[in-house]
Amino acid sequence: MVNVGVLGATGMVGQRFIQLLDKHPDFEITALAASSRSAGKKYEDATTWYLDDAMPESVKDIVVSETDPSLISNDVDILFSSLPTENAAVVEPKFAEKFIVASNASAMRMEKDVPLVIPEVNHEFLDIIEIQQKNRGWDGFIVTNPNCSTIALTLTLKPIYDNYDINRVYVSTMQAVSGAGYNGVPSMAIVDNLVPFIGGEEEKMESETLHLLGILDGLEVKPAQFGLTASCHRVAVLDGHTESVFIELDQNVDIDDIKNDIANFKSLPQELDLYSAPKSPVIVKEEDNRPQPRMDRNADGGMAVTVGRLRKDPVFDNSFKYVLVGHNTIRGAAGASILNAELINRTIL
Amino acid sequence: MVNVGVLGATGMVGQRFIQLLDKHPDFEITALAASSRSAGKKYEDATTWYLDDAMPESVKDIVVSETDPSLISNDVDILFSSLPTENAAVVEPKFAEKFIVASNASAMRMEKDVPLVIPEVNHEFLDIIEIQQKNRGWDGFIVTNPNCSTIALTLTLKPIYDNYDINRVYVSTMQAVSGAGYNGVPSMAIVDNLVPFIGGEEEKMESETLHLLGILDGLEVKPAQFGLTASCHRVAVLDGHTESVFIELDQNVDIDDIKNDIANFKSLPQELDLYSAPKSPVIVKEEDNRPQPRMDRNADGGMAVTVGRLRKDPVFDNSFKYVLVGHNTIRGAAGASILNAELINRTIL
Amino acid sequence: MVNVGVLGATGMVGQRFIQLLDKHPDFEITALAASSRSAGKKYEDATTWYLDDAMPESVKDIVVSETDPSLISNDVDILFSSLPTENAAVVEPKFAEKFIVASNASAMRMEKDVPLVIPEVNHEFLDIIEIQQKNRGWDGFIVTNPNCSTIALTLTLKPIYDNYDINRVYVSTMQAVSGAGYNGVPSMAIVDNLVPFIGGEEEKMESETLHLLGILDGLEVKPAQFGLTASCHRVAVLDGHTESVFIELDQNVDIDDIKNDIANFKSLPQELDLYSAPKSPVIVKEEDNRPQPRMDRNADGGMAVTVGRLRKDPVFDNSFKYVLVGHNTIRGAAGASILNAELINRTIL
Amino acid sequence: MVNVGVLGATGMVGQRFIQLLDKHPDFEITALAASSRSAGKKYEDATTWYLDDAMPESVKDIVVSETDPSLISNDVDILFSSLPTENAAVVEPKFAEKFIVASNASAMRMEKDVPLVIPEVNHEFLDIIEIQQKNRGWDGFIVTNPNCSTIALTLTLKPIYDNYDINRVYVSTMQAVSGAGYNGVPSMAIVDNLVPFIGGEEEKMESETLHLLGILDGLEVKPAQFGLTASCHRVAVLDGHTESVFIELDQNVDIDDIKNDIANFKSLPQELDLYSAPKSPVIVKEEDNRPQPRMDRNADGGMAVTVGRLRKDPVFDNSFKYVLVGHNTIRGAAGASILNAELINRTIL
CATH class of the missing domain: 3.30.360.10 (Dihydrodipicolinate Reductase; domain 2)
Incomplete structure (x- = not known):
């Protein structure tokens, strides 16, 4: 199992990430980050759950952390990001220093060395990761999905x-x-x-x-x-x-x-x-x-x-x-990032 | 005042006709026709009124007649039609033998001798009426508005x-x-x-x-x-x-x-x-x-x-x-037919 | 497996029956009846499917019959009914001559010898079936669920x-x-x-x-x-x-x-x-x-x-x-009839 | 004409006040107050207008002031308040020192010396105003309408x-x-x-x-x-x-x-x-x-x-x-305060 986390975990798309990752055969959620208002609380207490299906049991007791790479355990490999754009622009690069960031945010999509990918459409763009890591000196990287x-x-x-x-x-x-x-x-x-x-x-x-x-x-x-x-x-x-x-x-x-x-x-x-x-x-x-x-x-x-x-x-x-x-929030957001991560997990990691 | 009537008076667009003609300075509703289910009843009793504004007092006591030209008084000049298409195809020509029919139905729109008119766009098409009357030997005529x-x-x-x-x-x-x-x-x-x-x-x-x-x-x-x-x-x-x-x-x-x-x-x-x-x-x-x-x-x-x-x-x-x-039911239907009739009333009658 | 059928199979509640019976461990749909408009067609062709989940494959090819007991095979045991009330009043008793009818219709609910049952509330009312069969000389019977x-x-x-x-x-x-x-x-x-x-x-x-x-x-x-x-x-x-x-x-x-x-x-x-x-x-x-x-x-x-x-x-x-x-259409209708039938299947048949 | 103002003028109920006071025979809006975000702007520029009817011309150019009695001209007699409760509790008493406040806020409704009035129901409660002015030493007063x-x-x-x-x-x-x-x-x-x-x-x-x-x-x-x-x-x-x-x-x-x-x-x-x-x-x-x-x-x-x-x-x-x-926002809010003010204007002023 690959340990994964969700940034922006309490929001609409964050909840979709959690719903879709529940019972995932390869990914297990071990970290959840959100704004300081939620940090320190159990996910169940920090979150107004919006989805029709109930909140998965497996995340209820995870304590939400602030959105800061130093607070995420090193045994996490992939972070799914549903951060707001302005926030993502600042924070995702910090996380990418050591983590893989599969992002639904638009902030980094059009950066030349960041692959914007739909696995069925242009999986070969993942080759760009190599330059990104070289350019930026990161151990991790950012991969994005479109709007x-x-x-x-x-x-x-x-x-x-x-x-x-x-x-x-x-x-x-x-x-x-x-x-x-x-x-x-x-x-x-x-x-x-x-x-x-x-x-x-x-x-x-x-x-x-x-x-x-x-x-x-x-x-x-x-x-x-x-x-x-x-x-x-x-x-x-x-x-x-x-x-x-x-x-x-x-x-x-x-x-x-x-x-x-x-x-x-x-x-x-x-x-x-x-x-x-x-x-x-x-x-x-x-x-x-x-x-x-x-x-x-x-x-x-x-x-x-x-x-x-x-x-x-x-x-x-x-x-x-x-x-x-x-x-729009499954194929068009959380599911898109997860499919990107599955492709990376199978072909790159 | 020009006496007018409404064909299909109990329906959605029929009700708009009645609403828009209430307090009209030149047109006065004196005839209402609908299906045999409604015929013989007072309009108030025949109609489930759908519009947010209440039914005008002036039509409540008008007795609804069947949709038959012989049942409409000769002192009516203009009939507004919101009949269903199939019905309009059969009935409107009969009415046009002696009445002016301003129709919102699509049945006759593309007939070569029937003007399809938006007064602001192609009022000159009203000239076609002349051929229509000649071709068909009618004393009245049909003018239509688009979809x-x-x-x-x-x-x-x-x-x-x-x-x-x-x-x-x-x-x-x-x-x-x-x-x-x-x-x-x-x-x-x-x-x-x-x-x-x-x-x-x-x-x-x-x-x-x-x-x-x-x-x-x-x-x-x-x-x-x-x-x-x-x-x-x-x-x-x-x-x-x-x-x-x-x-x-x-x-x-x-x-x-x-x-x-x-x-x-x-x-x-x-x-x-x-x-x-x-x-x-x-x-x-x-x-x-x-x-x-x-x-x-x-x-x-x-x-x-x-x-x-x-x-x-x-x-x-x-x-x-x-x-x-x-x-759609004012400018796009009842109001369109009424504006056609106002133009005809001013320029032709 | 118990063979079951659905009366009123193309309607809203009929579709819920079919959805809920799909993959049922004890019941298998082998008969579908509806109005004469649908009769003779494959269910897939006879039905405008309304539910968000797709129509189960297993019923697509079943040919819809008219709502007539003589057209239902004798190896069917239970018929779920979502017939309109007036229709149910006439038809359900005919079916009950040889079939078990688990009905969501209101027609027979307040008949003295017809049990109106919610399994969690008054399962003991199923005892009334005995009188019903005696009174009416039926081999089958009718059990109803409430509104x-x-x-x-x-x-x-x-x-x-x-x-x-x-x-x-x-x-x-x-x-x-x-x-x-x-x-x-x-x-x-x-x-x-x-x-x-x-x-x-x-x-x-x-x-x-x-x-x-x-x-x-x-x-x-x-x-x-x-x-x-x-x-x-x-x-x-x-x-x-x-x-x-x-x-x-x-x-x-x-x-x-x-x-x-x-x-x-x-x-x-x-x-x-x-x-x-x-x-x-x-x-x-x-x-x-x-x-x-x-x-x-x-x-x-x-x-x-x-x-x-x-x-x-x-x-x-x-x-x-x-x-x-x-x-309302699961616990309040189709699911209610099915739970009645499950209880009967376990305790009476 | 009585000069009136609206507190909370840019909100939902504030807009209803403005809509209902437009063309009022006795009241003329001469003052509009809102939060500091809107203050200093013309009403037209400060407001996202929500109502289906267009913003009345007469208020478009009024410059919105902060919600402070010292900024409201002395020739204003009545202030209609649709302030949020917490805000109303603090601010309305200050306005009441010299103005009549007809308030839709709940803050003061159950104060013993503040009349809570529906003119058709308990207009005699306006007698309480006398005590209010005596108790509090105000030249103006507050009258409230219910929820x-x-x-x-x-x-x-x-x-x-x-x-x-x-x-x-x-x-x-x-x-x-x-x-x-x-x-x-x-x-x-x-x-x-x-x-x-x-x-x-x-x-x-x-x-x-x-x-x-x-x-x-x-x-x-x-x-x-x-x-x-x-x-x-x-x-x-x-x-x-x-x-x-x-x-x-x-x-x-x-x-x-x-x-x-x-x-x-x-x-x-x-x-x-x-x-x-x-x-x-x-x-x-x-x-x-x-x-x-x-x-x-x-x-x-x-x-x-x-x-x-x-x-x-x-x-x-x-x-x-x-x-x-x-x-709810006419009879239940803005219209209620206005009817209170009309009654006061006719019977007390």
Whole structure:
């Protein structure tokens, strides 16, 4: 068993880490860190538990520590981070001096020597770790996963990008309130309403997606070269981001071929049969009215993205449209970091 | 006063007609028709009233008749129709033999001799009425308004189309449940959820919008020539459709010019100061997080569409994006038919 | 394995039956019946599946039959019924001529020779079956479970009633929309709203609860003798009924004793370790803000009721108050019938 | 015109004050105070406006001051306070040295020399002001209104209490999220859920109601002597508290008499025809499924409470039940303080 810890353990994504790591065959939680308000208390007492499933017994008695590397035992190997961005920017590098940090924070994602990875999409970017350690003189390292809405979108784009030349992507999102944290969206803001703005989200989708589909040239990432524009909106859904996607290729579209490419897509995590890897990263639904967040967010434990309404565009040549749903705090956050760690554990450690 | 009636008077849109016509300076409701289940009863007894404002006193005692032209008094001039499509296809032509029918139904919209009109966009299409009456030998006629999501979109496109060459439009909608009628969307389908499908809606948006922005060539409509593709979704909002719009022009975009073009847009209904005409058909909001359906759907009595997040596309040349909100059962349905009737009353009768 | 079937198999509660019976150690679904619209189709094709978990593979290919005993194979032993009341009144007696019918319908509940049973509360009422078979000359029989809101309430009252003299109970419910069936509550009726009326619900709670807590005198039920009055309301919750309960005893209240009585309550299903029996029928929560339907409805697979805010009444003598949450379509419907069948299977068959 | 100001002007209830005072015939807003974060800014810039109706033009340019009496012009007569309780306890007495404070805060409500008033219920309690000024040596004074759920309940109890001997009241509430302030209830807490706890609410209802229905003995309040117990719950409704009420009288119940007593109830504000007074303080609905918060909260501008499902208790003697809806931030907060001020303005100033 690899000993692991969670930074930001009391928050929304922190709780998902704990839920997903419970009964994990390779990872065992032995450390939990949070703000000074929680430090010194048993996790059970420090935390208002938000998830529908009850808090795992195994973490209840762990005493929460401050978010300080010197307070984490040396027998911990991997720290999962769901720290707020500003905090992560300062703290994660300190932890990386001796620990592996698998981070869901956006702070370090676009640093040149920090791999931004979705295991099914660009596992080869893990090679960058080598430079990171050399550059920074660290014994540990940081690996990051993308933004929640980016992960779901990129998983569906990957099998298309592998088989066709993409010209343009237009994406309009309908995102769940959990993406803003437990207190992020007041009920007064969202009941009988939606909010057409999520700070920084469009920029992240527009840059991270191309980065993830890029190639390693030496140890530098050359982003993919098509255009992708996003409009992001918050809707009255608890969990599960929905995205409406329009794609133009450089060539004729055979919708059945594309459907097969997406449905049959598998990658390294599936080959290695990693514990958190979904059987298929993307599930294709034929029903007219799917995917729906409440019905499809938990597909394959919340780790599979569901695509539906895959249809030829009746208006634009070489174009098609679809709708996707992905669980934003599982596949789009905690589960993403854990899958990164499982891949590292199997291929690097 | 012009005597008017409402067909489909007990339904969702029928109730909006009644609400909006109450205290109207030029129109007085003297006839109400509905299905045989309601016929013979006083409107108050025949109707489960759905709107937040109470049922107007003036209609409570009107006895509902069957939907049959022979049962409507000859002193009625205009009939507003919110009949279901299949029903409208059969019944509206019979009424048009002697009455003016201002219809919100989709049945007759794309008939060559039936004008599909938004008064601010293509009032000149009313000229088609002449052929309709000649062709069909009717004393009355049918005028239609577009689909709810089309009206809101087209009102925002019109000032752009008048000033620039549009290449492409991508639109993704987040539509209110009232658009499906009172019983249309079960709560089990939409609480903590959304549904990425509305039957026929995308097709209507894709065809009706270009038709409305087209020109009359003789008395035939030549649709506008750009491409417009839509993806339509139902969200947990009671009233007010939200649409996320991406536009590519044939030329450079100066976002302030476009903002001014939209904000300053006025047309014939504003010049004629029609009773139901909003001061500005489209209101432009500067706040990051607007428009929102609950906050903006009632702008100018629900007859103005609100645009926000108008921004240059950071990715595509000659491109920009925005979000709009319009009230689907006021501007997008009953109010649209009434504004058509007001225009006809002022310019034709 | 006992072969079982489901009547009303395509509906909301029918689907819960199928979900809960999947992987059941003793029962295997071999027959599914529904309306003539579904008959002759494979279950997968006949059904719009509503539950978040996917349809079990094992039922997908079962061909749905009409709801007619002659079409059900003789090797089926138990039929679970989620038929609409009027339908159940006619059809269930026909099935009971040769099958065991474990019914969630209200039609036969108050018949003198039909046991209305919650296994933890009044399993001894199963003795009534004997008369039923004699009276009616049936080889099979009907056993019923109470209304959803009654089951949850009665499970919490039982350990109190066993230990104290109850004088009065006032209960005000906040019930989930699933209780009305998938199409029962339109979203227009419940978003940003609640509906203070559920037809027949208050009467069922007021009569069924006392019946369940009654005693068998010979083979006749003498209902419990205290007063219970209910007010029932529908709220914007998908699953899980919440009830606010005020109780007056005939004696002094020691709130800790009552808490212990409730928390320690176990009964025959727990002793027999029936497959669907929760470890404790009622879970007591200490947190101020629990139980909550979304957090507590799935306690012990949805078969345990959760009580919280158990507090001495500061105003009335000998009085206390609490709030309960129970899953209305699991513990309150399909799970209730299944637990009845498990008890019968173990003790009678 | 009387010059008035609002303390806590940027909050939820502060905004309601501003909305309701706009176009008031007797009161004109000339001062707005809020926290130091807002002070010095124009109201328009200091405030995130939450209400569906747009911010009134008349207040946009008023510069917000700190909450300090020395910063409020002497030509202001009345200050409406929606300060948080702890803050109100410190600050309101300072303002009362020279201003009239009409407060919605709970801080001073139960002080012996501070009148807690609903104009339709106990306007005579305003006589207490005299002692307050004498006791405290103030030129101004404080008058308070009760808690939102108490006001609605007490308005319905008053006509009953005036005509019958009440023995017991049991009330279970379903309260709107706006009662907790804009950020009070996260969407994660209430979508597909409810929360069965509102801190301090039950205690307020249990004490304030009896106080309001009490009598002045000399200048001391003798509370009403019946028992009232409450259980309070938060539901997914934006505005409008719903309360389920069970009442036992000391005598036989004729439900039509009670209905008439409630429906015909009028009091001093109606006689004086005060600007904010509803025509009838309580409206009685006959429909089975009313009152509903979204349909009834705005009755008579949000100042009337709506009662429905008034029915004889089928179980308990001398007992009946009903459901009420009242607008929590209009009749239950800002409108309550304004009606108090209107009464004072007409009868005392």
